[in-house]
Amino acid sequence: MDLFDQKKENKSLTSLIFEKIREDILNGRYSNGEKLVEIKLADEIGVSRTPVREALKQLELDGLVENIPNRGVVVKGISTGDIGDILSIRLCIEGLVGQWAAERITPEEIKDLEEIFDLMEFYTKRGDVDKNFELNTKFHEKLYKAAKSRYLEGVLNDFQLFIKPARSSSLRSNGRMELALEEHREILNAVKAQDVERTREALIRHISRSNQNIKSILLRDPFK
Secondary structure (H helix, E strand, O other): OOOOOOHHOOOHHHHHHHHHHHHHHHHOOOOOOEEEOHHHHHHOOOOHHHHHHHHHHHHHHHHOEEEEEEOOEEEEOHHHHHHHHHHHHHHHOOOOOOOOHHHHHHHHHHHHHHHHHHHHHHHHHHHHHHHHHHHHHHHHHHHHHHHOOOHHHHHHHHHHHHOHHHHHHHHHOOOHHHHHHHHHHHHHHHHOOOOOHHHHHHHHHHHHHHHHHHHHHHHHHOOO
């Protein structure tokens, strides 16, 4: 498999296995309550049981699995309630991203954001939701990095990953991709001007609208 190719990123094997299983859980490959068998995972991935065991311990700390006595490790996943909590917390701290990014962003980071946005605009016109979603994620990751706070960046990157399916569903809803593009345009113009209050408000407005859309989708089709 390609885990070993990713070793060039200087990540440990345990970290790579952790990320793979976490992604599989969040993408719905494993259903909530499903048992994760250590030896089976090791065989599938092509590694020994030790890094798999360590990866499962990390996943337990993240709250995505639970080690139940006499049963083993089972998937907990992300519930509708979890997503609601994440959306509320994210809304509270995204304003800080806007403030710090506007204050601390470099010319090179502004150029990167402009390039990402130009591609978002291109793929929006083509109606390519998958590519747009990928670029949307990169846009926010670049903003988090521009804020120059590794703690804030780490928390929000995790949040983006945990609600990835919900975010993807939101972007696919009627008209949301086009509206999101304009919201990102407002954020980009504000941060380019390094206008702290304008950037903060544009980011909060975008996250608030995104949250409302996600919540309306969850009301119709809740996560278990």
